Amino acid sequence: MKRLKKPPLVRKWYYCPYCHTKIAVYDNTAKAAGVYIKCRTCKKEVEIRI
Template identity: 60%
Template sequence: MKKIRYPALERKWYRCPKCGTKLAIFDNATKCNGLYIKCRTCKEEVEINI
């Protein structure tokens, strides 16, 4: 039996854990592991694990 994939129902911002700046927008169907983004405000490198 196949699983039914539902559309994205909720979108959220991923925020920097140090300063709270909005870095990326994602929805509830997102799976991310080991993505590194540099924060434009505090210049820290942040690993995203969703």
């Protein structure tokens, strides 16, 4: 059975706190802690906390 209605997902950008580059996309169902992404612009590791 196909889902006719999509859940209302709101997508947002996660910005690097150092250089404000967009580094990840998340939606409003996301929960994250202890996830690290290395920013390609400033080469710093950023912990994703949502």
